[in-house]
Each structure stands twice: as C-alpha cells, then as structure tokens.
Amino acid sequence: MPHDHLSPSGHPYRADNDMPLTYWQCMEIAMRELLIEKGVTTTAEIAAQIDAMDARSPADGARVVARAWCDPAFRQRLLADASAASRELGFDIGALRLIAVENTQDVHNVIVCTLCSCYPRNLLGLSPDWYKSREYRSRVVVEPRRVLAEFGLTLPDTTTIRVHDSTADMRYIVIPARPAGTEGLDETALAALVTRDSMIGTGLARSPA
Amino acid sequence: MARPPLQVLDAAPGAPVRVRSFQPPGHIRTPHYLRGKCGVIERRLGPFGNPEQLAYGLPGDPLPLYRVRFTMAEVWGGKAERPDDTLDAEIYGHWLEPA
Incomplete structure (x- = not known):
C-alpha cells in the first residue's frame, strides 16, 4: 500500500537500490576481482x-586544533606543514597534503572544492553530503557571507573572508579561533569544542557550557 | 588544433599574475570562473605532475603549483558581496602569466 512515500516519521523513504548495476559499478567489481585474482591485493x-x-x-582534526591552541610551537609547525604536524600526533593520513589556515579576529577562512568535492578525509573522515552539493560548491565562492549566514554564522563587516578553492593537490583545514573563556581547559576538553563545520569554516568552535 | 607549447611561470610569493584564458578540451583543473583573472602568488607548491596528462594515464610533467589569491572584486566585479574578501585557488604554472 505505498500510496504515499512517507515513513511514520513523516520523512520520505529512501528508494531501494535493487536496480541493475551501473556501468561504473560493474567496472569497479571487475577491477577489484581482477586485482584479488592476480594477488595484487586481498579481500x-x-x-x-x-x-x-x-x-x-572530525575528532582527529579536533585534536590537531586543540594542540595548536595549547602549544605555540606546534601551531607554527602546523601552519608551515600541516601534514607533518598531523603525523606528529600519530595520525595515519597517507598521502594527504594538508594546508592549515587560521582564523583570527580579522580573518575568517572557509573551504570548498568547486571542481569536485576534495576534502581532507584522511584526517577528518568522509565529508558531509552538503559539502559535495552543487549548491554549496557554486554559491560559497560567489556569496560566502550569505551562505555562512544560512549556516547560522553571520560575520561582522570588519572580518575579511578568505574562501579557499581546493582545485588541485592540496587539502585544507581551518584552525578556528579559540573561544573566549577557555583559559582553564585542558587539551581534551578543548578538542570537544572543535566541530567538523568549524574546521571547514562554515561554523565556529563551540563556547564552553 | 595543437595546444601551444607549455610556458611555465616561475614566480615568487607576492608576484602579480593572470590566469590564462585559453579553453583547451579535456581534463582541466583550472576553474572556468578564474580564467583571465588577475591575482597575486600566495605561495609556491610542488612540483606536481600535470593533471592534464595524469588524467589520461600518461606520465605527468612536473609543474610548479601556485596558490593564487584573488579579490572578490576581481573575480565577480560589481556583484561581489564585499570587494576585499578573497578567493585562493591552486593553479599550475602553465596556466599563469605575469600580470
């Protein structure tokens, strides 16, 4: 009786994916099976x-940010080479080439990939769905202030916004500004204030409760 | 039509540059909205293999990669939300010329 397509919660059901495999799904399966058969890799x-x-x-990135807030020398190393600094904390980020950009009183940074959906997933994990949407990717380079306002972040006119378009080999993490009133907090407590969105630049770090 | 030979920019941070406005076919990692726009080198990176070759399984010629900083006024003209907000993008050396 699927006369409507809403679940009891009022949300639409996600369509079942029981249609035939697409061309690229077949290609992926064939390639994976060949690599296993030839002993290049294993299941x-x-x-x-x-x-x-x-x-x-994002908790991994949050630890990097919290360390930068607490340790000025680490912050310098992070700004100079964010990949090396992340590895220094023990994160296995593979071939990720990372640049850290820092928010200050006068500057707010926000990250996008207009060409596809590049994201520092070897540090932060998989990206949010909206980051990959055509709407975010096309609008944030044109009207970052309006887009950030839609995320609930209205920046004063005195703040300069720097949008970073990850068009090539580098990936980006924003070091959000350290919230006021956090002087007494240790690194673990600070890391809990660092949200995923604050490291993309569509949010700020949380204030302590 | 043959592509013009690669002319690769060699520049230091602070140098004014213009993104070339040619329109070659194929896999390109220079966004269309920045072609012909002028900016300033923010930092030099690389070398990295030319993605226009790597995309087709060819060895990629090593190229310098630059982070170029543009003002929103330069990119969007009068439509910019705030003229001195900026946009940084990574552009390979063969897509840049001195400005």
Whole structure:
C-alpha cells in the first residue's frame, strides 16, 4: 500500500537500490576481482582500508586544533606543514597534503572544492553530503557571507573572508579561533569544542557550557 | 588544433599574475570562473605532475603549483558581496602569466 512515500516519521523513504548495476559499478567489481585474482591485493586488505577510513572522524582534526591552541610551537609547525604536524600526533593520513589556515579576529577562512568535492578525509573522515552539493560548491565562492549566514554564522563587516578553492593537490583545514573563556581547559576538553563545520569554516568552535 | 607549447611561470610569493584564458578540451583543473583573472602568488607548491596528462594515464610533467589569491572584486566585479574578501585557488604554472 505505498500510496504515499512517507515513513511514520513523516520523512520520505529512501528508494531501494535493487536496480541493475551501473556501468561504473560493474567496472569497479571487475577491477577489484581482477586485482584479488592476480594477488595484487586481498579481500582482507580492502576490508581493512574501509575500516580505517570509517574510523577517521572530525575528532582527529579536533585534536590537531586543540594542540595548536595549547602549544605555540606546534601551531607554527602546523601552519608551515600541516601534514607533518598531523603525523606528529600519530595520525595515519597517507598521502594527504594538508594546508592549515587560521582564523583570527580579522580573518575568517572557509573551504570548498568547486571542481569536485576534495576534502581532507584522511584526517577528518568522509565529508558531509552538503559539502559535495552543487549548491554549496557554486554559491560559497560567489556569496560566502550569505551562505555562512544560512549556516547560522553571520560575520561582522570588519572580518575579511578568505574562501579557499581546493582545485588541485592540496587539502585544507581551518584552525578556528579559540573561544573566549577557555583559559582553564585542558587539551581534551578543548578538542570537544572543535566541530567538523568549524574546521571547514562554515561554523565556529563551540563556547564552553 | 595543437595546444601551444607549455610556458611555465616561475614566480615568487607576492608576484602579480593572470590566469590564462585559453579553453583547451579535456581534463582541466583550472576553474572556468578564474580564467583571465588577475591575482597575486600566495605561495609556491610542488612540483606536481600535470593533471592534464595524469588524467589520461600518461606520465605527468612536473609543474610548479601556485596558490593564487584573488579579490572578490576581481573575480565577480560589481556583484561581489564585499570587494576585499578573497578567493585562493591552486593553479599550475602553465596556466599563469605575469600580470
């Protein structure tokens, strides 16, 4: 009786994906099976890689930011070479080439990839769906202030916005400004204030409760 | 039509540059909205393989990659929300010329 397509919660059901495989899905399966058959990789290695990627989360980036807030020398190393600084904290970021850009009283940074959806997922985990949407990608370079306002972030006119379009080999993380009233907090407590959006630039770090 | 030979910019931070406005076919990582626009080198990166070759399984010629900073006024003209907000993008050396 699917006369409507709403669940009891009022949200639409996600369509089942029981249609035939697409061309590219077939290509991926064929390539994966060939690589396994030829001994280039194994099913266990592939599963381990998926697990490793799923284990990455914004909490990793938050630890990097919190360290930068607490340790001026680390902050300098992070701004000079964010990949090396992240590895220094023990994160396995693979081949990720990372640049950290820092928010200050006068400057707010926000990250986008207009050409596709490049994201520092080897540090922050998979990107949010909206980051990959055509709307975010096309609008934030044209009207960043309006887009940030829609995220609930209205910046004063005295703040300069720097939009970073990840068009090539580098990926970006924003170091949000350290919130006021956090002088007594340790690094773990500080990291809990650093949200995913604050590291993309569509939000700020939370204030302590 | 043959592509013009690669002319690769060699520039230092602060140098004024213009993004070339040619329109070659194929895989390009220079956004259309920046072609012909003038900016300033923010930093030099690389070398990185030319993505226009790598995309087709060819060895990529090593190229310098630049972060170029543009003002919103330069990119969007009178439609900019605030003229001195900026946009930084990574542009390979063969897509840039001195300005």
